[in-house]
Amino acid sequence: MFKDWYKLIFPFNKMFTGIQKLTLRNGKSVFVRDIHSIDMTTVRHILWDDEYKLEKLSLPKNAVVFDIGANIGTFCIGIRHICPTAQITAYEPNPNNFRMLRMNAPFAALLQKAATGKTGTVYIEDNRNFVGLEVTGQGGIPVESLSLDDILRDVQNVDLLKIDIEGSEYDLLNASSSQTFSKIQRIVMELHIVPDFDDAAWGESLLKKHGFVTSWLGQSVIYGEKPS
DSSP: OBTTGGGGSTTGGGGOOSSEEEEBTTSOEEEESOTTSTHHHHHIIIIISOTTOGGGOOOOTTOEEEEESOTTSHHHHHHHHHOTTOEEEEEOOOHHHHHHHHHHOTTSEEEOOEEOSSSEEEEEOOOTTOSSOOEESSSSEEEEEEOHHHHTTTOSOBSEEEEOOTTTHHHHHHTOOHHHHHTBSEEEEEOOOOTTOOHHHHHHHHHHHTTOEEEESSSSEEEEEOOO
16 A cells, blocks of 8 residues: 555554655555554545545546545545646644644645634634544634635635535534535535434435535445536
8 A cells, every 4th residue: 555665564663653754556645643643544545545536536627626624634635636736725623633734735725724604713622632523512622613605705616625524514514505505516525423313314415405416435425516
Protein backbone atom coordinates (compact mmCIF):
# COMPACT_ATOMS: atom_id res chain seq x y z
CA MET A 1 0.00 0.00 0.00
CA PHE A 2 2.82 2.42 0.90
CA LYS A 3 6.08 2.98 -0.94
CA ASP A 4 7.70 3.76 2.40
CA TRP A 5 6.31 0.58 3.95
CA TYR A 6 9.38 0.11 6.11
CA LYS A 7 8.10 2.86 8.43
CA LEU A 8 5.24 0.58 9.41
CA ILE A 9 7.09 -2.70 9.96
CA PHE A 10 8.41 -3.79 13.34
CA PRO A 11 11.15 -3.13 14.43
CA PHE A 12 11.61 -0.19 12.04
CA ASN A 13 8.41 1.57 13.13
CA LYS A 14 10.00 2.50 16.46
CA MET A 15 12.37 4.71 14.52
CA PHE A 16 9.53 6.77 13.03
CA THR A 17 7.51 8.55 15.70
CA GLY A 18 5.50 11.73 15.50
CA ILE A 19 4.37 13.33 12.26
CA GLN A 20 5.34 11.29 9.20
CA LYS A 21 4.86 11.76 5.48
CA LEU A 22 3.64 8.58 3.80
CA THR A 23 3.54 7.95 0.05
CA LEU A 24 1.02 5.48 -1.33
CA ARG A 25 1.73 3.31 -4.34
CA ASN A 26 -1.11 5.06 -6.20
CA GLY A 27 0.92 8.27 -6.15
CA LYS A 28 -0.84 10.08 -3.30
CA SER A 29 1.11 11.44 -0.33
CA VAL A 30 -0.18 12.37 3.11
CA PHE A 31 1.09 13.53 6.49
CA VAL A 32 -0.18 11.61 9.53
CA ARG A 33 0.19 12.49 13.20
CA ASP A 34 1.80 9.13 13.93
CA ILE A 35 1.98 5.82 12.12
CA HIS A 36 0.10 4.27 15.06
CA SER A 37 -2.70 6.87 15.04
CA ILE A 38 -6.24 6.55 13.74
CA ASP A 39 -5.10 8.77 10.85
CA MET A 40 -3.89 5.56 9.22
CA THR A 41 -7.45 4.22 9.06
CA THR A 42 -8.65 7.45 7.45
CA VAL A 43 -5.86 7.28 4.87
CA ARG A 44 -6.71 3.68 4.00
CA HIS A 45 -10.45 4.28 3.63
CA ILE A 46 -10.28 7.47 1.56
CA LEU A 47 -6.99 7.43 -0.34
CA TRP A 48 -6.54 3.70 -0.88
CA ASP A 49 -9.99 2.04 -0.73
CA ASP A 50 -11.54 5.14 -2.41
CA GLU A 51 -14.50 5.15 0.01
CA TYR A 52 -16.08 8.10 -1.81
CA LYS A 53 -15.49 6.61 -5.29
CA LEU A 54 -13.72 9.78 -6.37
CA GLU A 55 -11.99 8.03 -9.24
CA LYS A 56 -15.40 7.56 -10.90
CA LEU A 57 -16.49 11.19 -10.65
CA SER A 58 -16.51 13.31 -13.78
CA LEU A 59 -15.80 16.70 -12.31
CA PRO A 60 -15.46 19.63 -14.70
CA LYS A 61 -12.19 21.49 -15.07
CA ASN A 62 -11.79 24.05 -12.27
CA ALA A 63 -14.52 22.26 -10.29
CA VAL A 64 -15.76 24.09 -7.20
CA VAL A 65 -15.55 21.67 -4.28
CA PHE A 66 -16.52 22.16 -0.63
CA ASP A 67 -15.24 19.69 1.97
CA ILE A 68 -17.29 20.04 5.16
CA GLY A 69 -15.59 18.09 7.93
CA ALA A 70 -12.19 17.87 6.28
CA ASN A 71 -10.37 16.13 9.16
CA ILE A 72 -6.65 15.88 8.18
CA GLY A 73 -7.30 16.57 4.48
CA THR A 74 -7.45 13.13 2.87
CA PHE A 75 -10.55 14.00 0.83
CA CYS A 76 -8.87 17.20 -0.38
CA ILE A 77 -5.86 15.16 -1.48
CA GLY A 78 -8.15 12.72 -3.32
CA ILE A 79 -9.89 15.55 -5.16
CA ARG A 80 -6.58 17.15 -6.07
CA HIS A 81 -5.46 13.82 -7.52
CA ILE A 82 -8.43 13.44 -9.87
CA CYS A 83 -8.91 17.15 -10.63
CA PRO A 84 -5.68 19.15 -10.18
CA THR A 85 -7.39 22.43 -11.10
CA ALA A 86 -10.27 22.06 -8.62
CA GLN A 87 -11.03 25.04 -6.39
CA ILE A 88 -11.33 23.43 -2.95
CA THR A 89 -12.66 25.03 0.23
CA ALA A 90 -12.36 22.94 3.39
CA TYR A 91 -13.91 23.35 6.84
CA GLU A 92 -12.53 21.61 9.94
CA PRO A 93 -13.23 22.86 13.47
CA ASN A 94 -10.87 20.75 15.59
CA PRO A 95 -7.52 22.52 16.16
CA ASN A 96 -5.49 19.28 16.17
CA ASN A 97 -7.06 18.08 12.92
CA PHE A 98 -6.72 21.56 11.43
CA ARG A 99 -2.96 21.62 11.97
CA MET A 100 -2.67 18.44 9.91
CA LEU A 101 -5.12 19.79 7.33
CA ARG A 102 -2.84 22.79 6.77
CA MET A 103 0.07 20.44 6.09
CA ASN A 104 -1.90 18.17 3.75
CA ALA A 105 -3.95 20.70 1.80
CA PRO A 106 -2.00 23.97 1.40
CA PHE A 107 -3.57 24.21 -2.07
CA ALA A 108 -7.08 24.66 -0.62
CA ALA A 109 -8.87 27.50 1.14
CA LEU A 110 -8.99 26.33 4.76
CA LEU A 111 -11.30 27.49 7.54
CA GLN A 112 -11.17 26.34 11.16
CA LYS A 113 -14.93 26.43 11.61
CA ALA A 114 -17.76 23.98 12.19
CA ALA A 115 -20.86 23.55 10.03
CA THR A 116 -24.19 23.08 11.79
CA GLY A 117 -27.80 24.13 11.45
CA LYS A 118 -27.26 27.63 12.78
CA THR A 119 -24.51 30.23 12.60
CA GLY A 120 -23.00 30.97 16.00
CA THR A 121 -20.76 29.17 18.49
CA VAL A 122 -20.79 25.43 19.20
CA TYR A 123 -18.70 23.14 21.39
CA ILE A 124 -16.90 20.07 20.10
CA GLU A 125 -15.50 17.17 22.08
CA ASP A 126 -12.08 17.80 23.59
CA ASN A 127 -10.58 14.38 22.92
CA ARG A 128 -7.19 14.09 21.25
CA ASN A 129 -7.65 10.39 20.55
CA PHE A 130 -10.92 10.64 18.65
CA VAL A 131 -10.59 11.97 15.12
CA GLY A 132 -14.31 12.49 14.37
CA LEU A 133 -15.39 14.97 17.02
CA GLU A 134 -19.07 15.51 17.74
CA VAL A 135 -20.79 18.74 18.71
CA THR A 136 -21.70 18.63 22.40
CA GLY A 137 -24.39 20.46 24.32
CA GLN A 138 -21.89 22.19 26.56
CA GLY A 139 -18.25 22.05 27.51
CA GLY A 140 -15.49 21.01 25.15
CA ILE A 141 -13.78 23.30 22.65
CA PRO A 142 -15.73 26.40 21.56
CA VAL A 143 -15.59 27.00 17.81
CA GLU A 144 -17.32 29.29 15.36
CA SER A 145 -20.07 27.56 13.39
CA LEU A 146 -21.76 28.44 10.11
CA SER A 147 -24.96 27.22 8.51
CA LEU A 148 -24.75 25.86 4.97
CA ASP A 149 -26.77 28.85 3.80
CA ASP A 150 -24.05 31.15 5.14
CA ILE A 151 -21.19 28.98 3.86
CA LEU A 152 -22.56 29.12 0.32
CA ARG A 153 -24.16 32.56 0.49
CA ASP A 154 -21.80 34.19 -2.02
CA VAL A 155 -21.18 31.05 -4.09
CA GLN A 156 -22.98 30.67 -7.42
CA ASN A 157 -22.28 26.99 -8.11
CA VAL A 158 -20.91 23.98 -6.23
CA ASP A 159 -19.80 21.03 -8.35
CA LEU A 160 -19.29 18.77 -5.34
CA LEU A 161 -20.22 19.10 -1.68
CA LYS A 162 -18.79 16.51 0.72
CA ILE A 163 -20.16 16.25 4.26
CA ASP A 164 -18.77 14.19 7.13
CA ILE A 165 -19.61 15.96 10.40
CA GLU A 166 -20.38 13.24 12.92
CA GLY A 167 -24.17 13.55 13.09
CA SER A 168 -24.50 17.30 12.57
CA GLU A 169 -25.47 16.61 8.93
CA TYR A 170 -29.10 16.33 10.02
CA ASP A 171 -29.24 19.82 11.52
CA LEU A 172 -27.07 21.28 8.76
CA LEU A 173 -29.18 20.08 5.83
CA ASN A 174 -32.60 20.29 7.46
CA ALA A 175 -31.93 23.98 8.08
CA SER A 176 -30.68 24.66 4.53
CA SER A 177 -32.85 26.54 2.05
CA SER A 178 -33.99 25.35 -1.36
CA GLN A 179 -31.96 28.20 -2.86
CA THR A 180 -28.80 26.76 -1.33
CA PHE A 181 -29.58 23.26 -2.61
CA SER A 182 -30.17 24.68 -6.09
CA LYS A 183 -26.49 25.71 -6.26
CA ILE A 184 -25.20 22.19 -5.59
CA GLN A 185 -24.69 19.71 -8.43
CA ARG A 186 -23.33 16.73 -6.45
CA ILE A 187 -23.37 15.72 -2.79
CA VAL A 188 -21.46 12.89 -1.13
CA MET A 189 -22.20 12.42 2.54
CA GLU A 190 -21.45 10.03 5.36
CA LEU A 191 -24.47 9.45 7.58
CA HIS A 192 -24.03 8.79 11.28
CA ILE A 193 -26.45 6.65 13.25
CA VAL A 194 -28.90 8.48 15.49
CA PRO A 195 -30.91 6.31 17.93
CA ASP A 196 -34.51 5.58 16.85
CA PHE A 197 -33.98 7.35 13.52
CA ASP A 198 -33.88 5.93 9.99
CA ASP A 199 -30.90 7.87 8.68
CA ALA A 200 -30.82 6.06 5.34
CA ALA A 201 -34.45 6.93 4.54
CA TRP A 202 -33.86 10.52 5.65
CA GLY A 203 -30.81 10.90 3.42
CA GLU A 204 -32.52 9.51 0.33
CA SER A 205 -35.72 11.51 0.90
CA LEU A 206 -33.93 14.81 1.45
CA LEU A 207 -31.68 14.50 -1.60
CA LYS A 208 -34.50 13.36 -3.88
CA LYS A 209 -36.65 16.25 -2.65
CA HIS A 210 -34.02 18.66 -3.96
CA GLY A 211 -33.60 16.97 -7.36
CA PHE A 212 -30.72 14.55 -6.76
CA VAL A 213 -30.56 11.02 -8.12
CA THR A 214 -29.17 8.95 -5.26
CA SER A 215 -26.98 5.88 -4.89
CA TRP A 216 -25.15 4.25 -2.01
CA LEU A 217 -21.35 4.04 -2.12
CA GLY A 218 -21.23 2.00 1.07
CA GLN A 219 -23.30 1.19 4.10
CA SER A 220 -23.27 4.76 5.37
CA VAL A 221 -22.10 6.88 2.41
CA ILE A 222 -24.77 8.28 0.11
CA TYR A 223 -24.15 10.07 -3.18
CA GLY A 224 -26.54 12.41 -4.96
CA GLU A 225 -26.16 13.93 -8.42
CA LYS A 226 -28.49 16.15 -10.37
CA PRO A 227 -29.33 14.94 -13.90
CA SER A 228 -27.42 16.82 -16.58
